[in-house]
Amino acid sequence: MSFLNKILDTKKEEVNTLRKSFSLNSFKESEYFSKPSISLKTVLRHNDRLGIISEIKKASPSKGILKEDFDHLEIAKKYIKNETDAISILTDRNYFKGDIQFLSDIAAIKTVPLLRKDFILDEYQIFEAKASGADAILLIAEALFKEQITELTAAAKECGLEVLLEIHSSSQLDKIDFDKNDLIGINNRNLDSFEVNLNTTLELAKIIPSDVTLVSESGLNTYDDLRKIKSSSINAVLVGEHFMRSESIEKSFKEFKEWCKF
Numbered sequence: 001m002s003f004l005n006k007i008l009d010t011k012k013e014e015v016n017t018l019r020k021s022f023s024l025n026s027f028k029e030s031e032y033f034s035k036p037s038i039s040l041k042t043v044l045r046h047n048d049r050l051g052i053i054s055e056i057k058k059a060s061p062s063k064g065i066l067k068e069d070f071d072h073l074e075i076a077k078k079y080i081k082n083e084t085d086a087i088s089i090l091t092d093r094n095y096f097k098g099d100i101q102f103l104s105d106i107a108a109i110k111t112v113p114l115l116r117k118d119f120i121l122d123e124y125q126i127f128e129a130k131a132s133g134a135d136a137i138l139l140i141a142e143a144l145f146k147e148q149i150t151e152l153t154a155a156a157k158e159c160g161l162e163v164l165l166e167i168h169s170s171s172q173l174d175k176i177d178f179d180k181n182d183l184i185g186i187n188n189r190n191l192d193s194f195e196v197n198l199n200t201t202l203e204l205a206k207i208i209p210s211d212v213t214l215v216s217e218s219g220l221n222t223y224d225d226l227r228k229i230k231s232s233s234i235n236a237v238l239v240g241e242h243f244m245r246s247e248s249i250e251k252s253f254k255e256f257k258e259w260c261k262f
Helices: 003-021 072-081 100-107 123-131 146-159 170-175 199-205 223-230 249-259
Strands: 051-056 086-090 114-117 136-140 162-167 183-187 213-217 236-239
Touching: 003 123, 051 072, 051 249, 072 086, 072 100, 072 249, 086 100, 100 114, 123 136, 123 146, 136 146, 146 162, 146 170, 183 199, 199 223, 223 249
Parallel strands: 051 086, 051 236, 086 114, 114 136, 136 162, 162 183, 183 213, 213 236
Antiparallel strands: none
């Protein structure tokens, strides 16, 4: 069994518990559910630099704990203070040490769009995301059938959420209707081997329609990494481990933002 399939099996159990514990209508009672979302797609496009989605990520399956003195709210405040374009929040507990409560806590102070990053398989997770203050959700094409992508994208739209649809290889392109999914993340990390290759972004960017907003994800740590990404049609980057491992998130973010300038 691949590691991705192991994660998905765990997630299916979580979804079953979620469905037993809540109704879709119960999510609508949240104070966040009726509030308008902030557009993720809109904030990521700049004329003078790459857009930045800064990630809050306590741990990863391949590298363990990334930040010992982890405080999700303080990290979010630093990102917001230094004018990140958006914040990605890991909410998976078992493999990334995240929590849906992180999203709710940060939603109370947000001034930028929040992306719920998780392994989303069911509309209940989407309604939960909206009820917790998300503005967008991540869908992983590698984990879903074409019909699921269509259905979950429609469910997100019903909730007023945008979708960042993540791909890793050209084999997943035939699952995508780019008229409905025009915000695409290209993950440079193979979800089975966890190997990172920035050429994944460069190759896929060439064959995705030019009017699609593209986000490069994973393995972006140096000026040279950003220079390589800027040579493509990428609009934005999603960065987590680089900031989590730094001694000063604020200093690291300011430096990284300079690297993102065209």
